[in-house]
Amino acid sequence: MTIEAPASVVMAVIADFEAYPQWASGVRSAEVLQARDGGLAERVRFTLDAGVIKDSYVLAYTWQGDEQVRWELAERGTAVSELSGAYRLDQAGDATNVTYELAVGLAIPMIGMLKRRAEKTIIDTALKGLRNRVQQTVGESGESR
Numbered sequence: 001m002t003i004e005a006p007a008s009v010v011m012a013v014i015a016d017f018e019a020y021p022q023w024a025s026g027v028r029s030a031e032v033l034q035a036r037d038g039g040l041a042e043r044v045r046f047t048l049d050a051g052v053i054k055d056s057y058v059l060a061y062t063w064q065g066d067e068q069v070r071w072e073l074a075e076r077g078t079a080v081s082e083l084s085g086a087y088r089l090d091q092a093g094d095a096t097n098v099t100y101e102l103a104v105g106l107a108i109p110m111i112g113m114l115k116r117r118a119e120k121t122i123i124d125t126a127l128k129g130l131r132n133r134v135q136q137t138v139g140e141s142g143e144s145r
Helices: 007-015 017-023 114-142
Strands: 029-036 041-050 053-065 067-076 079-094 095-106
Touching: 007 067, 007 079, 007 114, 017 029, 017 041, 017 114, 041 067, 053 079, 095 114
Parallel strands: none
Antiparallel strands: 029 041, 041 053, 053 067, 067 079, 079 095
């Protein structure tokens, strides 16, 4: 997905975990448990309510400037047994190309077709929610696109 904003603005929205419940569908809360110098989160506890899946888990983050952030499951929940992914950002003029990667494993059995549909919904929601939040942030700050 292409977002009409610089990579630094997109990454700042990604790094603002406390705001996730405002734009990331299903996220009820996101609490930074540990941050590194400079304020970027290293461990974040999420509380999720995504219909049939209600859970709380901790993700560990690895940051690479404004180009990439990766995460791995640090503490599993009752439903989420595996979770890893990344946002990769590529500056393209005044815009940013965003690639979202996600792998999810559930402790509860789910038919393959339903799991794939759920993963597609999560990815679509994450990208569209991120784009909308960045556009809202750019609009509020008056920063040019």
